[in-house]
Amino acid sequence: xxxxxxxxxxxxxxxxxxxxxxxxxxxAAFDEAALAWHWDAGLYGELLAVTGGKERxxxxxxxxxxxxxxxxxxxxxxxxxxAAKTRHYVAMLEAGRIPLRPGVAELIAxxxxxxxxxxxxxxxxxxxxxxxxxxxLAPDAADWFAVIGAGDIVPEKKPAPDIxxxxxxxxxxxxxxxLAIEDSANGLKSAMAARLPTVITRSIYTAGEDFTGALAxxxxxxxxxxxxxxxxxxxxxx
Ligand code: XBP
Ligand code: MG
Numbered sequence: 001x002x003x004x005x006x007x008x009x010x011x012x013x014x015x016x017x018x019x020x021x022x023x024x025x026x027x028a029a030f031d032e033a034a035l036a037w038h039w040d041a042g043l044y045g046e047l048l049a050v051t052g053g054k055e056r057x058x059x060x061x062x063x064x065x066x067x068x069x070x071x072x073x074x075x076x077x078x079x080x081x082x083a084a085k086t087r088h089y090v091a092m093l094e095a096g097r098i099p100l101r102p103g104v105a106e107l108i109a110x111x112x113x114x115x116x117x118x119x120x121x122x123x124x125x126x127x128x129x130x131x132x133x134x135x136x137l138a139p140d141a142a143d144w145f146a147v148i149g150a151g152d153i154v155p156e157k158k159p160a161p162d163i164x165x166x167x168x169x170x171x172x173x174x175x176x177x178x179l180a181i182e183d184s185a186n187g188l189k190s191a192m193a194a195r196l197p198t199v200i201t202r203s204i205y206t207a208g209e210d211f212t213g214a215l216a217x218x219x220x221x222x223x224x225x226x227x228x229x230x231x232x233x234x235x236x237x238x
Contacts, residue, residue, distance in 0.1 A: 003233045005146075005171055005178040006111050007164065007196065010122035010129055012183030012203035014104055015136065018048060019204055021098045022124075025089035026053070029081050037065065045205050051123040051157045051186055054082045086125050093131040100136045101201065103221030108137065110226035112144060119147040121167045121180070121191075123157045126150040147171050159186040164194035179233050181221075185209035197236045199229065 011017045023044045030037040037060070039047065050059040057078050061068045068074060092098060111118060120129055129150050133141040142148065147170040154162035168175055180191035183203040191198040192213050200214045201221055211217045215232045218224060 003116065003177065003179055003230050004173045005117040005119060006107075006229070007119040007121050007167055007171075007178055007180045007191075009180070009182045009184075009187045010120060010124055010132065010150075012206060013101070013181055013187070013201060015098050015100050015132060016203055017098055017124075017132075019044065021092055022053070022085075022089060025085045025092065026057075026081075028088040029084035032084055033077075033081060035068075035081070048184075048205055049186075051159075052151075053085060053125070054078050055157065057081060082125075086127060089128055090131045093128070093135050096135055098132065098136075101203075101220050103224055105137060107221050107224065107226060107229070108144070114226060116226075117146045117171060117173065118144055119149070119167050119171055119178075120145055121149045121163045122151075123163070124150060158184075159189035159193070161190050161193035164191050164196055168194060168196075179215075179229060182214075185211065188214055197233055199232060 008014055011022065015021070019041050023039055023041065026039055039060075047056050047060055050056045058069070061074075068077070071077065108118065122129060126148065129148055130142045133145075137144075147167050149163045149167040154166050156162045164180065168178070171178070175195040176197065178196055180196040180198040181201065182188050182191055182198055183201055184206040188198055188200060188211055197215050198213075200211045200217045202217065202219060215236050
């Protein structure tokens with residue numbers, strides 16, 4: 001069978017969202033809550049080992065502010081901080097401050113024209129995905145994707161395969177007839193555990209990670225057309 005579907009990761013893959021998007025949104029939420037937390041670009045790179053914003057804040061508190069977790073309302077405080085962070089992040093997306101990475105819009109357009117199915121498999125919050133698609137592609141761009149798997153809908157976030165398995169079940173396409181596009185080692189592990197052939201586009205924070213098992217490791221999608229992706233997939237299958 002030929003390639004039937006492309007499944008995109010979001011953060012680091014569709015757009016370089018982490019350093020200048022999620023990170024300042026977290027910091028704005030901390031400031032707003034008068035919390036003495038600040039995540040600089042270096043520290044944030046370390047915190048990215050943990051996927052998911054709520055999980056990342058909990059991990060940070062365990063290491064640097066255990067007294068925060070001892071509060072009886074710690075879970076609720078994390079939920080509130082995360083809701084504020086999402087509000088700040090969505091406002092940045094709506095203001096057009098987070099562009100798509102090179103070649104992403106072109107590959108999506110080619111895949112649509114060739115009637116491939118499109119899907120999203122991400123750790124981030126659903127609202128962040130739909131707002132990014134709308135702000136950077138077209139008002140109806142979320143409808144271009146047959147399945148959008150995002151956030152807390154599965155028990156375990158990447159590197160667990162849960163989100164890719166959730167998307168594959170709804171797509172109804174066997175993993176070997178799909179291709180995942182990811183930017184991180186955690187994302188690659190997740191996709192490979194779901195038996196998906198995976199292409200990596202390295203991002204700001206993930207450039208030095210181990211991508212053993214990827215079909216290809218590219219700097220970005222600027223020079224990659226659908227025919228290239230189909231060829232990579234074909235070589236893997238033969
Ligand atoms: C990236 C992530 C996300 C974002 C924050 O996942 O780890 O957690 O950093 O998003 P992916 P939320 O590359 O799989 O998209 O704060 O909404 O969780
Ligand atoms: Mg990613």
